[in-house]
Amino acid sequence: MLTLATTTPGEPEIFASLQGEGPSLGRPSVFVRLSRCNLACHWCDTAYTWRFAGDNRPHRDNLAFDRADNQVTLDEAEVAARIGALGGNRLVVTGGEPLLQGAALARLVALLPAMHVEIETNGTVAPHAALDPQVHQYNVSPKLAHSGNPADLALPPERLAAWAVDPRAFFKFVVASPDDLAEVRTLAERHAFAPDRVFIMPEGTHPSILTERLRWLAPLVLAEGWRITDRLHIHLYGDTRGT
Ligand SMILES: C[S@@+](CC[C@H](N)C(=O)[O-])C[C@H]1O[C@@H](n2cnc3c(N)ncnc32)[C@H](O)[C@@H]1O
Ligand SMILES: Nc1nc2[nH]cc(C(=O)O)c2c(=O)[nH]1
Ligand code: SF4
Ligand SMILES: [Mg+2]
Incomplete structure (x- = not known):
C-alpha cells in the first residue's frame, strides 16, 4: 500500500504535467505525490x-493542514493503473519524502517497467534495495540552514557521500539569499559534487520572486560553474496542487 497526498479530499495527487525543475525541466511526465516527510x-x-498530528517535529508550528483527507492509501496496482491512464513514459515520484515508502514504491515501479523513473528526494534516506535498481534519476535536494531543519537530520554526511558517487544523482539546492551559496560551496567541496550535477533553484512560490532571485543568482552560479533552474510550473500554474 502507498500513502499519497491528495488534490481534493480523497483524490490522490497523480497528474500529468511538464517537469518544472532541474535537469529534466520541460519534459512531459506523470507525477505521483506521496504523503509524509521526515523533515x-x-x-x-x-x-x-x-503537517499531521503526531508528526512531532519542532518546526510543525501550526496544524493548518492537519486533516485526514489530505492523504489517501491505495494499493500499488491502483496507482499503476492511474499512472498508465495518463500515458507517457516518464514518471516523477515526489512528496513529502518518497523514499520513506521505498518498499511499496519498489512494488509500484515494478508494475511500470517501460517508464523512466525519476525520484525527487531530500537526500536523507537511503533508497530501498528493491527500489534502487529500478530508478533512472535521483533529484536530490539537500536542505540548507535556512530551511530550519537541524543539519544532523538534513545533511547526513554518509548519505551525501553516497549520492556524490551515484551518476544518477543530481543536486538541486533551494536558495533564498546570496549567503546560502557559501553553504552549497562547502558541501560541494567536501563531497566533490560534479559541478554539472549541481543545480541552484530559487526559493519561491510566486513568479515575481523567482524572477527577482534568478537575476541575482545567474552571475553567481555562472562564476561557480554550476547550473541554474527555474520553477516552470509556478509560472504556468501558480502554487496549485496537482500541477
Ligand atoms: C516538496 S519537495 C518533495 C521532495 C523532497 N521532500 C525534497 O524536498 O526534495 C519537491 C521539491 O520542491 C522544492 N521546494 C519545496 N518548497 C519550495 C519553495 N518554497 N521554493 C522552492 N523550492 C521548493 C524542494 O526543495 C524539492 O526540490
Ligand atoms: N510541474 C511540476 N514539476 C515539479 N518538479 C518537481 C516537483 C515537486 O513538487 O517535486 C514538481 C511539481 O510539483 N510540479
Ligand atoms: S521541501 Fe521536501 S523535505 Fe522539505 S518539508 Fe517539504 S517535502 Fe519535506
Ligand atoms: Mg513542487
Missing part, C-alpha cells in the same frame, strides 16, 4: 503532505 522545511510548498 519540516519552513518554506515547504507542500506542507499539506506532512
Whole structure:
C-alpha cells in the first residue's frame, strides 16, 4: 500500500504535467505525490503532505493542514493503473519524502517497467534495495540552514557521500539569499559534487520572486560553474496542487 497526498479530499495527487525543475525541466511526465516527510522545511510548498498530528517535529508550528483527507492509501496496482491512464513514459515520484515508502514504491515501479523513473528526494534516506535498481534519476535536494531543519537530520554526511558517487544523482539546492551559496560551496567541496550535477533553484512560490532571485543568482552560479533552474510550473500554474 502507498500513502499519497491528495488534490481534493480523497483524490490522490497523480497528474500529468511538464517537469518544472532541474535537469529534466520541460519534459512531459506523470507525477505521483506521496504523503509524509521526515523533515519540516519552513518554506515547504507542500506542507499539506506532512503537517499531521503526531508528526512531532519542532518546526510543525501550526496544524493548518492537519486533516485526514489530505492523504489517501491505495494499493500499488491502483496507482499503476492511474499512472498508465495518463500515458507517457516518464514518471516523477515526489512528496513529502518518497523514499520513506521505498518498499511499496519498489512494488509500484515494478508494475511500470517501460517508464523512466525519476525520484525527487531530500537526500536523507537511503533508497530501498528493491527500489534502487529500478530508478533512472535521483533529484536530490539537500536542505540548507535556512530551511530550519537541524543539519544532523538534513545533511547526513554518509548519505551525501553516497549520492556524490551515484551518476544518477543530481543536486538541486533551494536558495533564498546570496549567503546560502557559501553553504552549497562547502558541501560541494567536501563531497566533490560534479559541478554539472549541481543545480541552484530559487526559493519561491510566486513568479515575481523567482524572477527577482534568478537575476541575482545567474552571475553567481555562472562564476561557480554550476547550473541554474527555474520553477516552470509556478509560472504556468501558480502554487496549485496537482500541477
Ligand atoms: C516538496 S519537495 C518533495 C521532495 C523532497 N521532500 C525534497 O524536498 O526534495 C519537491 C521539491 O520542491 C522544492 N521546494 C519545496 N518548497 C519550495 C519553495 N518554497 N521554493 C522552492 N523550492 C521548493 C524542494 O526543495 C524539492 O526540490
Ligand atoms: N510541474 C511540476 N514539476 C515539479 N518538479 C518537481 C516537483 C515537486 O513538487 O517535486 C514538481 C511539481 O510539483 N510540479
Ligand atoms: S523535505 Fe521536501 S517535502 Fe519535506 S518539508 Fe522539505 S521541501 Fe517539504
Ligand atoms: Mg513542487
